[in-house]
Every structure is written in structure tokens, then in C-alpha cells.
Amino acid sequence: MKAAVLYATVSTTDAAPGKQSYAESRPLVAQELDQPTPRAGELGVSITYSSLCHSDLSVVDGSRVRPLPMALGHEAVGRVEEVGEGVADVSVGDHVVLVFVPSCGGCRACLSGRPALCHRAAEVNGSGDLLHGPALLRTPGGERINHHLGVSAFADYAVVARESVVVIDDDVPDTVAAMFGCAVLxxxxxxxxxxxxxxxxxxxxxxxxxxxxxxxxxxxxxxxxxxxxxxxxxxxxxxxxxxxxxxxxxxxxxxxxxxxxxxxxxxxxxxxxxxxxxxxxxxxxxxxxxxxxxxxxxxxxxxxxxxxxxxxxxxxxxxxxxMGDAVPARDIPAYLGYWREGKLPVELLHSDTRPLSEINEGLDALASGQVVRRLFGA
The missing domain is CATH 3.40.50.720 (NAD(P)-binding Rossmann-like Domain)
Structure with missing residues (x-):
């Protein structure tokens, strides 16, 4: 599999205008990783589109401290390719939106109806692990690569917890669905x-x-x-x-x-x-x-x-x-319903689509306000 990995933070804030850009410093490195196999409770997802968010940029510039190296990206849409043991309600081929808080269902926040504040998810998202076990991503040489918010979507493939996906209808355009897991939610x-x-x-x-x-x-x-x-x-x-x-x-x-x-x-x-x-x-x-x-x-x-x-x-x-105090399994289908009714013009958010190889140029475009949501195809 291929993923965009951050090895060291880079900030252009203090650079003289025009002197340094992310396109020049290239903090995100597109590289081959060993493709992991889903464990119990996990899914393997082929990423169709991921989108670049300020939360990604804040990891790159060091504003949000995360364990490095890390494969970034947390908002995406894709298709299920593999289903781990014990997952009975998702099938190969399902169309899914990825969400960045994989609620455990048993902590204080989840039991009170606020899964966006899941204690266990906050712990594993902060450590670069997955809800059902330690980080799976590795370089061919065996170096651990941390997961970003349980998703790591700047890639062509991702292993995620079942709790990190919401199954959606097949006919929702990927360029629309890609933005529901973070921005819209x-x-x-x-x-x-x-x-x-x-x-x-x-x-x-x-x-x-x-x-x-x-x-x-x-x-x-x-x-x-x-x-x-x-x-x-x-x-x-x-x-x-x-x-x-x-x-x-x-x-x-x-x-x-x-x-x-x-x-x-x-x-x-x-x-x-x-x-x-x-x-x-x-x-x-x-x-x-x-x-x-x-x-x-x-x-x-x-x-x-x-x-x-x-x-x-x-x-x-x-x-x-x-995450908008959201219950993703409830809210994403509801918001897609508003979109179907013409009440939610989500297409306005989609600035353009580029190949994943241009992800560093995308950081510049986002930081300068040139784009709202740029999508990347692996």
C-alpha cells in the first residue's frame, strides 16, 4: 500500500513571504508500506478519496502534537475490501464514510450518548494506535508508522476499526461523501x-x-x-x-x-x-x-x-x-438525507480534486485560504 507519512513537523509561519512553502519542504512523504491485515473487529478499506483538513495541517506544523512518524489523513470515503473476524454488519464492497472518533460504546461518554467524546478513542487516537489493538502500519524495514485518528486516509488502503466507518448508499457520489466524516459532521x-x-x-x-x-x-x-x-x-x-x-x-x-x-x-x-x-x-x-x-x-x-x-x-x-457532538451512525445518514432533499449544498465545499502526489502543494493551498476542501485520489 502507499501512504503519505509525516516524519517531522514543519511550520512555514515564521518564514518570509514566498521564502518557504510546504511544496518546497515536502513534509509528507508518499511511500510504500506493508499492507496490514484486519484483526478481529477491524476492516480493510480501499480509499477512493480523502480530503485535506486544517486538523491535518495542525499536525504538520506542530500545533497538534502527535507521535511521529504518522500516516496522516482523517476524512475519507472508500469501499470495504476485507472484513475482520467478528464483524457481522459490514460486508466486502460496502460503501463507507470514515470517521475519526471510533467510539468504544462502553465508556462514560459513550454510555451517556456522547460517543464523540469517547475516552478510549481519545486514548488510542492520541497514541497512534487503533481501537482494537496497537498500530499496524510498518515500513518494509519494520519501522512502526502511527495511525492518524484511527484512519490514516492519505493512502490507497486503510485498516480501521469497525467503529470508524458508517455504511452509506452506493449512489452517493464519492466527491460528496468524502466530506461527511469531518467537515459536515x-x-x-x-x-x-x-x-x-x-x-x-x-x-x-x-x-x-x-x-x-x-x-x-x-x-x-x-x-x-x-x-x-x-x-x-x-x-x-x-x-x-x-x-x-x-x-x-x-x-x-x-x-x-x-x-x-x-x-x-x-x-x-x-x-x-x-x-x-x-x-x-x-x-x-x-x-x-x-x-x-x-x-x-x-x-x-x-x-x-x-x-x-x-x-x-x-x-x-x-x-x-x-466532532459536532455527533453520533455518526445516526447523523451521517440524516445529513445525507438533507443533501438528497436539496437542503444541504455540500458540493460547495469541494474546491477541486488532485492526485495524492500533490498533497504537500495542498497544504499550501489550504494554509493560504485558496481552497475549502481539496480532495485527493490515491
């Missing part, structure tokens, strides 16, 4: 599950990547009366309008747009940037009793300092949302 879930937006409410979404745009779609789907989309990249504003936003602007426009739409603040603000500063701004822009949903992943060193009286004094809420 996370953005939609932040609005529908975490915030539980109601008809007539006002929503502001900060950050118009694939997750933020999915949140915009979800807000309109939920019946929000106003959906304000904020991003400094004006090239994404028309996409937000097409996704259902009622107003768009840069961060400098946010206070004015919120005042125009709702007077004293929006009911819900979704932070999909990964910035403590933006979370602070969101708290200032929600009304009394409003909620800020934190979806982005700030650097681990980032600290949040806000007036404490906003919470008890104004009833404001700050809600964390990991």
Missing part, C-alpha cells in the same frame, strides 16, 4: 446538536472553511432568521451566501452586522477558526442568554481571558463541540 453538529439552534434565532459563524460553511448550511436548515458569516478572506463570502448566509463580512464588519440583524447580539455564535481571540469576540457579540460554540482547535498554549460576570450575570454560555 462537525459543522452541522455544532449547530444542530451542541447549540440546538431553533427557528427564528440569529446565528453568527466565524471562519468560513469547510466546517464553518457547514455550520452556515445547518443554521439555515434549522430555520435561523439571520445567519451572519464572518471571514477575513473575502473570496469565501460568495460561498457563504450560496450556503445560506443572510449577511457576510470581515471581522471588522462583525459588530455592525450583528447590530443590524439582531440589535443586542446574536443567539448563537459559532467559532470555527481555532482562535482564543475570536472566542472572546464571540462572547461579546452574543445576546443575554446566548451561546458561543467553540469548534476550532486553538494552539495548546492559547489562553482565554474573559470577564467572568458574562456567565452568571448575563447567562451567556461557552460550549465546546468536538
Amino acid at each position: 462537525t459543522g452541522m453538529g455544532a449547530v444542530l446538536n451542541t447549540a440546538a439552534v431553533s427557528p427564528g434565532q440569529s446565528v453568527a459563524v466565524f471562519g468560513l472553511g469547510a466546517v464553518g460553511l457547514s455550520a452556515v448550511m445547518a443554521a439555515r436548515l434549522a430555520g435561523a432568521a439571520s445567519v451572519i458569516a464572518i471571514d477575513p478572506n473575502q473570496g469565501k463570502h460568495q460561498l457563504a451566501l450560496d450556503a445560506g448566509a443572510t449577511a457576510v463580512g470581515t471581522p471588522a464588519d462583525a459588530a455592525r452586522l450583528v447590530a443590524d440583524a439582531s440589535g443586542d447580539g446574536v443567539d448563537v455564535a459559532v467559532e470555527a477558526v481555532g482562535s482564543a481571540g475570536v472566542i472572546t469576540s464571540c462572547l461579546e457579540l452574543v445576546t443575554r442568554g446566548g451561546a458561543v460554540v467553540s469548534v476550532g482547535l486553538p494552539h495548546p498554549s492559547a489562553q482565554l481571558t474573559v470577564p467572568a460576570l458574562q456567565f452568571a450575570g448575563a447567562g451567556k454560555r461557552l460550549l465546546g463541540s468536538y
